[in-house]
Amino acid sequence: MHKLKPITPLGSDTPRQDVIGTITITEVVDQALASVAARTDQGATVRDAMSDKTGLALPDVGKSAEVGPYSAFWMGPDQWMITAAHDSHELLAAELKSSLGDKASVVEQTDGWCRFDVAGAALCDLFERLCNAPVRTMKPGAAIRTTAEHLGVFLQRLADDRIAVFGPRSSAGSLHHGLVAAARSVA
Amino acid sequence: MIINHPLLGPRDAQEFTYLGDATLINRPDWQSENALNAFHDYLYLRDNPAGEHRELWYHEQGDRSWLVVTRNTMTHEILNVELAHDVAKAAAAERSAQ
Numbered sequence: 001m002h003k004l005k006p007i008t009p010l011g012s013d014t015p016r017q018d019v020i021g022t023i024t025i026t027e028v029v030d031q032a033l034a035s036v037a038a039r040t041d042q043g044a045t046v047r048d049a050m051s052d053k054t055g056l057a058l059p060d061v062g063k064s065a066e067v068g069p070y071s072a073f074w075m076g077p078d079q080w081m082i083t084a085a086h087d088s089h090e091l092l093a094a095e096l097k098s099s100l101g102d103k104a105s106v107v108e109q110t111d112g113w114c115r116f117d118v119a120g121a122a123l124c125d126l127f128e129r130l131c132n133a134p135v136r137t138m139k140p141g142a143a144i145r146t147t148a149e150h151l152g153v154f155l156q157r158l159a160d161d162r163i164a165v166f167g168p169r170s171s172a173g174s175l176h177h178g179l180v181a182a183a184r185s186v187a
Numbered sequence: 188m189i190i191n192h193p194l195l196g197p198r199d200a201q202e203f204t205y206l207g208d209a210t211l212i213n214r215p216d217w218q219s220e221n222a223l224n225a226f227h228d229y230l231y232l233r234d235n236p237a238g239e240h241r242e243l244w245y246h247e248q249g250d251r252s253w254l255v256v257t258r259n260t261m262t263h264e265i266l267n268v269e270l271a272h273d274v275a276k277a278a279a280a281e282r283s284a285q
Contacts, residue, residue, distance in 0.1 A: 061194045076250035077194065077272070132199045144195075147202065147248045 009114030009172035018180055021187025023120035025179050027172075028164070032086040033109040034093035038078035042103045046078070053099035056082075064143040064156050073143035073156050081109065081154070081166075114172035116179055119162040125186040127155070127163065130178055135163070149178030190256060191268050195249060202248035208233050209241035209255045212275050237261055243271060 008029045010016050015027040036058075038046040047058045056072055058080050059065040064073035069084045084092050093108035100106060118126065127135040131148040133155050138144065143156040151174065154166040167175040188200035210233070215225035234240075238261055244254045253271035258264070 074250075077252055077270075079250075132202065145249050152248050 009169045010176060011173075016176070018183070020180065020183040021120070022122050023118060023126060023183040023187065025176070025183060026117045026119070027176075028115040028117050030086050031083045031110075031115060032089045032092040033113055033166075034082050034096055035075065035107045035109050036080050036082055036096060036100065037105045037107075039102070039104060043078040046100060046104045049100055049103060059141075059143075062142055062144060064141050073154065075145065075154070086110065112169055113166045114169045114175065116165045116167075116176065117158070117162060118165060118179060118183075121161060122186045123161055123163055126179075126182045129185060130182045131155070149174055151175055151178075188263060188265070190244065190254070190265060192246060192249070192252075192254065193268055193270050194252070195246075198246070198249060202246060203244045203254075204247050206243040206245060206253075209243050209271075209274070211243060212255075212271060213278065239266065 005013070007013065008015050008027055010027055015029050017027070018025045036046065036050070051057050054067065054070050056067045056070045057065055058072055059074050061074055064071065066072075069089060070082060071084070072080045072082045075081050082092065082096060089095065092110070093106050096104075097106040120126075124135045127133065127148075131146045131153070133144045133146040135155070135157075138155070138157045140157050140159050143154060145152065145154050147153065148155075148165065148167070151167050151171050153175065154164075156164040156166070158164055165175070165179065189197045190200055190203060191197050211229075213229070215222060215229050217226070219225065238259055240258055240260050242256050242258055244256045246252050246254065255269045255271050255274045256265060257267040259266060
């Protein structure tokens with residue numbers, strides 16, 4: 001048997017953390033992701049089923065929600081990304097599929113994305129250099145899809161001084177470069 | 188150019204890609220008797236107005252929804268933005284009412 005060991009999106013054994021001025025950029029690797037897309041005209045049923053089974057009220061346009069181990073953000077009309085800790089919910093997609101059945105299409109997304117949590121007082125200065133999103137008006141709980149460093153990314157505002165960036169895993173290096181470059185320019 | 192997305196509010200045109208005339212929604216029935224002619228017209232015949240034009244735009248770097256944008260091709264003023272989903276549903280309801 002080969003000795004296989006997982007690597008992070010940036011290709012290391014351990015998640016990377018950069019501290020630049022007041023900004024901290026942390027590679028987050030402990031989250032499982034799955035997308036849920038309601039099938040035709042099933043939006044309301046999926047919301048009901050989700051809140052029955054997990055207690056999670058699927059968020060409205062541009063919002064995110066969190067209950068117990070689960071967190072979700074809005075991706076598009078009747079589409080959400082669900083996240084949970086990888087250690088306890090490695091089979092998140094299968095788990096959601098068994099509760100939602102044929103009301104929704106559920107797709108495993110864990111290894112498709114990389115996530116960087118950016119924290120610090122100069123957060124908005126950084127993101128207004130990097131992307132089009134109106135970060136200054138985004139309250140904690142807001143989530144938006146936009147571009148950063150020519151990549152399609154989701155931004156989820158976790159707190160006033162903390163934003164999670166989800167980008168394509170295969171471009172993790174480029175996204176990280178963009179974040180670090182923007183952080184240096186505001187430091 | 189800013190497109191006022193019906194769900195997300197004003198978003199930069201950089202996030203969108205353009206497809207073409209909004210009449211592309213009205214795809215002919217391939218099983219009808221005049222399908223050949225209908226598809227010829229659908230594929231090749233377009234109005235090319237100087238002025239108000241209804242167009243399909245895709246919010247690729249956003250929520251991935253298709254929009255019907257009414258735009259003045261001379262001034263680039265955007266007059267109306269609707270979800271293509273709603274436009275197609277309204278058209279289908281109108282057809283079944285006839």
